[in-house]
Amino acid sequence: MITEDILVIKEVSYKENDKILHAISRNMGKIQLISKGAKKPNSHLVNVSQVFAHARCSLTISRDMYIITSAELIDNFYGLKNSMDAYFNASYILELIGYVAQENEYDRKIFDMTVSVLKFLEDCPQNYEKLVSAYELKLVSMLGYKPDFGQCISCGRQIREDALFSIKEGGLLCSGCVKYGNGINVTYGEILTLERILKTKFENIGSVEVNPRIRNLIRDYLYYYIGKDHFTTLKLI
Ligand SMILES: [Zn+2]
Structure with missing residues (x-):
């Protein structure tokens, strides 16, 4: 498990309920993350899965993608x-x-x-x-x-x-x-x-x-x- 601060620069719809986020991160440079279920209105990842979201995320790695397991919004400007x-x-x-x-x-x-x-x-x-x-x-x-x-x-x-x-x-x-x-x-x-x-x-x-x-x-x-x-x-x- 990795904890990382990210700033979302682009969001892309993925599968039925997910999003792929393009972000810059504080410690790993540019990264892509999968935000599972982010398109469901009641998802706990709705706020952090939008452009401009500055968030602290817990991540796991699957193949070469980061997957957000939980996240806390710091600011969405x-x-x-x-x-x-x-x-x-x-x-x-x-x-x-x-x-x-x-x-x-x-x-x-x-x-x-x-x-x-x-x-x-x-x-x-x-x-x-x-x-x-x-x-x-x-x-x-x-x-x-x-x-x-x-x-x-x-x-x-x-x-x-x-x-x-x-x-x-x-x-x-x-x-x-x-x-x-x-x-x-x-x-x-x-x-x-x-x-x-x-x-x-x-x-x-x-x-x-x-x-x-x-x-x-x-x-x-x-x-x-x-x-x-x-x-x-x-x-x-
Ligand atoms: Zn000179």
């Missing part, structure tokens, strides 16, 4: 349904993490951050754009591609001026090194904002001014490193 923006962006977060997460490869920090951003989308739906950008930048950093906003990636000089942000090189080029690379012009103010987004917790993100240019830059940066830029849920936003 029900309040997301009160805001279309929050709901669609939360759906995008699930699609994104579902793509990024790997089987047998886990990162508890990423799991906890994902649960946390869903909570803040539910509680502060007005901050949805900033929350999603912050999540994207923190995610790509946790995946090992943390951009360096402090110094020039070519000569090492401290950046205290407008610069060129190179997505491919993962950082900034100072005015003296611009000729060595391609990138996007960013003002010193924007550089400070990017650094602030990376360091600011979700609960304080409301105080950071994030313009659309920065949001796009973060997204382009993330998509370059994860190798995907088409997410179905983004078409709904």
Whole structure:
């Protein structure tokens, strides 16, 4: 018997009464689970067998599938349904993490951050754009591609001026090194904002001014490193 925290990212109908859940787990990466009887209205697994369910489950393994024997719902982020923006962006977060997460490869920090951003989308739906950008930048950093906003990636000089942000090189080029690379012009103010987004917790993100240019830059940066830029849920936003 295994006890595991999961976040359900997709539910698929299976047999007459069962569901197969696609989830990310705190200790085992991406997993699939069979939730037996979950389609029966009186099942004790109804609540934990839905998209967005964050639950603590007891599992057994049969062949290569996990079977939920019992589960306790921690949260289902029900309040997301009160805001279309929050709901669609939360759906995008699930699609994104579902793509990024790997089987047998886990990162508890990423799991906890994902649960946390869903909570803040539910509680502060007005901050949805900033929350999603912050999540994207923190995610790509946790995946090992943390951009360096402090110094020039070519000569090492401290950046205290407008610069060129190179997505491919993962950082900034100072005015003296611009000729060595391609990138996007960013003002010193924007550089400070990017650094602030990376360091600011979700609960304080409301105080950071994030313009659309920065949001796009973060997204382009993330998509370059994860190798995907088409997410179905983004078409709904
Ligand atoms: Zn330089």
